[in-house]
Amino acid sequence: MKQQQVTTNGPCWVEHGSADPEAAQRFYGELFGWQPEPDEHPEAAGYAFMRLDGKVAASVTPLYGDEQPTAWTVSFLVTDVDASAARLTGAGGSLIVEPTDALDYGRFAIAADPSGAVLGLWQASRLVGAEVLNVPGALGWVELLTRDPDGARAFYPAVFGWTVAASEQYTQWGLADGDFGGMLTMGENFPPQVPPHWLPYFSVADVDVTAFRAGNLGAQTLMAPTDVPDGPRIAVLRDPVGAAFGIYLAGAEG
Template sequence: MKQTEVETGGPCWVELSTSDPEAAKWFYAELFGWRVETDPRPEAGGYSSLLLGEAPVAGLAPAYPPGRPTSWTVSFAVADADAVAELARARGGSVVMEPMEVFDLGRFAILADPAGAVFSVWQARAFGGAAVLNEAGSLGWVELATRDTAGAKEFYTRVFGWSVTLGGSYTQWGLAGQDFGGMLEMGEQYPPEVPPHWMPYFAVADVDLTAERAAGLGAEVVLAPVQMDGGPRLAVLRDAQGGVFGIHAATGE
């Protein structure tokens, strides 16, 4: 990921919706050294900010409605959440949650692309999103897994204006010359019941040690550390509640 600060149209935040917030707070604090700040206001619903030092890097909330599977959601920065929601709908996507205000922090909506991959959009006011990107312990890449790569290219380039760079079987997304994510075609390695989805990757100083530590903390190593041809070393993990995320070498392109 070359993006080092939030740009309109690019990823600005990731949020974990989890069945066990206390266990998740402990796990991610131990794994990434994140500090947890939970909003005490009842109307915040137990929402917590995860910080790297003083810098907010991710969010965590109890799963809603109760019983919803634990998952990470990727959010993209927009100038007008309502306009983007309408554009997404016009391009074949759907609005899972209509745009709404979040205190004085901003306005957000939850959307899905035509294949069903869910993401959110954030119109910043007092809160601009992640204060750090692409440094060890922060968001470093976002990846779409889908069975309709052609449809995804059409949808996301129209809605967000992303550039598309093809590299063999992998597609990279970018803005103004800065790559921030990619797209993977879902093949036979994905069971039919697994839906298209977005997944965050967090940058780490040492992929192998972080994967080993995650396993020791109760996570499952879904994809053991591997060196990508022409890319970074990476691994994919699943926390004890089922939240899947990736890690990659912070120095990798």
């Protein structure tokens, strides 16, 4: 994701749905320097924006349903959320939350692709999305982990018009201004209870130092710092509340 601002049909927002929002705010505040800004609207029900050097980078929110897991949700910017939702269901996806107004910020839907990976659709009004991308502490890459890569290669271009650059090792998703994400096939090393999902990667100045600090803050290492062939140094972690996320070396995005 080389762009410094959100792009239509690209990732625009990441939201941490948390069983313990205060713990999540503390963890990411310590790790990335995020500062919470609670939404003061009574209807916001505990929603908090997370700012990096004064710019909105992400959000943390309570869980809204008994069956909702603690996890990051990646949202993609669309011009018409109702039309995009119809296109998504027509391509075999499903809606978890029908298109709904989010106060005066915009309009959204929560959906799942045919394999069950959850994603958000966002039609901007007052909030376009993250105000900062691709700098240390901000979103820089998104990755789909799925057991149906062929289905994903058909589904996502049909919904969003993405380009697909596939090799034997990896598939990358792109738009006209460059690739912003990728896809990893979930093999036997993934426990069967782990569902397909979208994983956000945050840019950091030093992967090893950040992973070490995350461990001291209570995170679990899912993949130790690793150099990707022809790619950046990355690591995958699970925060103390239970949500998985990745980190990668700033300036080395694909």
